[in-house]
Amino acid sequence: xxxxxxxxSFDDFEVRGIVINTLTRFEISGERIEKAEKIxxxxxxxxxxxxxxxxxxxxxxxxxxxxxxxxxxxxFALAEPEKLHKNAAALFIIMRYSSQITCVTGSSQKNFExxxxxxxEWDSWVIAFFKQLGITFTxxxx
Numbered sequence: 001x002x003x004x005x006x007x008x009s010f011d012d013f014e015v016r017g018i019v020i021n022t023l024t025r026f027e028i029s030g031e032r033i034e035k036a037e038k039i040x041x042x043x044x045x046x047x048x049x050x051x052x053x054x055x056x057x058x059x060x061x062x063x064x065x066x067x068x069x070x071x072x073x074x075x076f077a078l079a080e081p082e083k084l085h086k087n088a089a090a091l092f093i094i095m096r097y098s099s100q101i102t103c104v105t106g107s108s109q110k111n112f113e114x115x116x117x118x119x120x121e122w123d124s125w126v127i128a129f130f131k132q133l134g135i136t137f138t139x140x141x142x
């Protein structure tokens with residue numbers, strides 16, 4: 001959790017969704033809304049989703065207090081997935097917290113392919129990223 005709320009490790013990732021269950025259920029879409037006339041229309045070069053840097057203070061305010069949230073899920077996306085693979089439309093890290101933290105990776109392709117090359121490359125990237133940060137983890141291949 002230190003990498004999420006204290007350090008800047010995830011600051012540049014886009015946020016595609018957050019669900020927090022505390023006293024009530026909080027949902028944050030992560031979609032960027034600059035002005036009413038721009039809703040649904042990201043200008044060229046403009047980000048359509050907020051980064052974790054933008055939303056972290058809001059999430060921190062929701063979860064701070066005497067009791068931990070019952071559960072929380074944050075769906076991160078790599079800002080420029082095509083840098084990892086030319087056919088990658090989106091690359092996700094989904095962090096879930098209830099009694100422990102679990103992470104699931106996912107990908108979306110621009111053009112359908114039967115092979116799992118993007119998934120494999122993304123999983124390898126995430127493993128290297130976590131190791132670089134010193135995040136301890138175990139792999140579950142199921």
